Amino acid sequence: MNVDSIRDGIVIDHITAGCGRKLYHLLGLENVDAPVALLTNVASAKLGRKDIIKVDADISVDFNVIGYVDPGATVNIIRNSELVEKKRIDMPETLVNVIACKNPRCITSCEQELDQVFRLSNRAKKEYRCLYCETKAAVL
Amino acid sequence: MRSVIDVPDLSLEELSGLMDTAEDIIAHPGDYSERCHGKKLATLFFEPSTRTRLSFEAAMYELGGNVLSVTGAGTSSAAKGESVADTAKTVSCYADIIAMRHPKEGAALVAARNASVPVINAGDGGHCHPTQTLADLLTIRRKKGKLDHLTVGLCGDLKFGRTVHSLISAMSRYEGLRFVLISPEELKVPSYVKDESLKRKNIPYTQTTDLEQVIGDLDILYMTRVQRERFFNEEDYLRLKDSYILTPEKMRKARPDLCVMHPLPRVNEISVAVDDDPRACYFKQVLNGKYMRMALILMLLKEAGRL
Numbered sequence: 023m024n025v026d027s028i029r030d031g032i033v034i035d036h037i038t039a040g041c042g043r044k045l046y047h048l049l050g051l052e053n054v055d056a057p058v059a060l061l062t063n064v065a066s067a068k069l070g071r072k073d074i075i076k077v078d079a080d081i082s083v084d085f086n087v088i089g090y091v092d093p094g095a096t097v098n099i100i101r102n103s104e105l106v107e108k109k110r111i112d113m114p115e116t117l118v119n120v121i122a123c124k125n126p127r128c129i130t131s132c133e134q135e136l137d138q139v140f141r142l143s144n145r146a147k148k149e150y151r152c153l154y155c156e157t158k159a160a161v162l
Numbered sequence: 163m164r165s166v167i168d169v170p171d172l173s174l175e176e177l178s179g180l181m182d183t184a185e186d187i188i189a190h191p192g193d194y195s196e197r198c199h200g201k202k203l204a205t206l207f208f209e210p211s212t213r214t215r216l217s218f219e220a221a222m223y224e225l226g227g228n229v230l231s232v233t234g235a236g237t238s239s240a241a242k243g244e245s246v247a248d249t250a251k252t253v254s255c256y257a258d259i260i261a262m263r264h265p266k267e268g269a270a271l272v273a274a275r276n277a278s279v280p281v282i283n284a285g286d287g288g289h290c291h292p293t294q295t296l297a298d299l300l301t302i303r304r305k306k307g308k309l310d311h312l313t314v315g316l317c318g319d320l321k322f323g324r325t326v327h328s329l330i331s332a333m334s335r336y337e338g339l340r341f342v343l344i345s346p347e348e349l350k351v352p353s354y355v356k357d358e359s360l361k362r363k364n365i366p367y368t369q370t371t372d373l374e375q376v377i378g379d380l381d382i383l384y385m386t387r388v389q390r391e392r393f394f395n396e397e398d399y400l401r402l403k404d405s406y407i408l409t410p411e412k413m414r415k416a417r418p419d420l421c422v423m424h425p426l427p428r429v430n431e432i433s434v435a436v437d438d439d440p441r442a443c444y445f446k447q448v449l450n451g452k453y454m455r456m457a458l459i460l461m462l463l464k465e466a467g468r469l
Contacts, residue, residue, distance in 0.1 A: 127287045129266040133245050136272065143358075154268020155289055158354065 028078040033098040035074050041092040042073025048087045086114035115142050125157040164465045165274035165281040168290040169332045181300050183457035198227030204257035207233045209265040214284050218261045221455035250277040258468045280462035288324050294425050295328040297451030305421040311338035318386035318406050320345040325425040327355050334359040341367035342376050373406050377416045385424045385431050408432045
């Protein structure tokens with residue numbers, strides 16, 4: 023299967039197999055008016071199987087979303103068909119408006135203009151908690 | 163602007179300082195009777211609470227200050243759909259300090275982030291109630307002379323009881339503590355509370371369903387009410403509400419220097435016959451709450467440059 027190289031854009035590589043689709047949706051890539059490729063279960067020497075996302079447009083991507091969904095994924099920035107930067111994304115300390123608190127007693131459940139803020143509470147367990155009510159984020 | 167949303171917002175030194183101030187207020191009330199002259203406390207209570215609101219208001223009056231009071235969401239601008247943020251900004255124009263209770267968890271934090279005066283969380287749903295914990299700490303320190311090297315029993319609703327979670331979190335900062343967690347299976351301390359406050363700090367604890375079996379080991383027995391409003395389901399409430407009742411018979415097995423505490427109001431979980439036992443400290447706890455609120459109001463107004 024061939025997917026064309028991109029000229030100006032990003033490649034999110036080394037995504038854990040099965041996480042690509044979640045990442046695609048959380049990054050809102052379905053709304054991008056440019057070529058976007060989501061490749062799943064691609065053979066990988068390092069991971070066995072991996073997912074890859076290619077966006078052929080110079081768009082702004084929230085790296086915190088990538089770090090939250092799949093810390094360890096890499097982001098390659100492409101300009102004029104050249105790799106100009108390679109980033110390894112770590113888990114962010116804070117997530118803003120990426121996920122929503124599911125606690126019906128949380129203030130965010132009735133005041134919907136509030137930012138949805140989650141803080142990393144346990145790095146080893148990849149656990150985030152709502153800033154307001156400290157409810158644990160639902161597992162992705 | 164410094165606010166207090168939860169007990170960990172206060173360092174151990176600040177907690178100790180607040181307790182010292184409270185003790186000084188108890189010893190020399192006259193020295194404090196005009197400290198807040200001309201200052202206003204706004205008590206915004208969007209959820210029913212008699213004792214906490216009265217305690218805050220009594221605290222401010224005893225400091226010589228005044229009180230602006232809002233009780234019940236139905237009588238306030240919240241009924242018109244005003245956000246907590248807007249309420250906090252508005253009330254900041256009238257008051258020097260705000261004490262807020264709200265049924266939604268995290269509401270006090272939203273208020274604190276938007277107010278231009280200090281905000282004290284007077285309870286945000288089932289989340290935090292820091293001034294209750296301040297009352298608890300002062301009660302233990304006054305009764306035991308220390309906050310370390312104690313065996314603390316917590317009994318009743320340990321799942322939804324925010325006072326219990328706050329007390330565990332606050333006490334876990336002191337040395338040599340041991341916890342005995344007494345509850346029905348359905349109302350055990352949530353694992354995240356145990357993980358964060360006990361396991362992470364290697365604090366020993368045991369869990370049991372039998373109060374009588376362990377009461378003789380305890381320095382502190384903290385009783386809690388099984389609260390109707392914390393249940394989604396009335397049947398669960400009715401089934402569990404009478405699980406643990408402290409009676410004079412059970413007290414006979416307890417140490418002579420046990421300190422029995424309760425955040426109140428009680429329903430029937432402590433028999434009225436226990437009230438005359440010198441080990442019953444729950445009404446002293448109420449009084450201590452007022453003194454700690456006085457100390458906290460003083461501290462926050464001073465830090466805000468309003469005293």
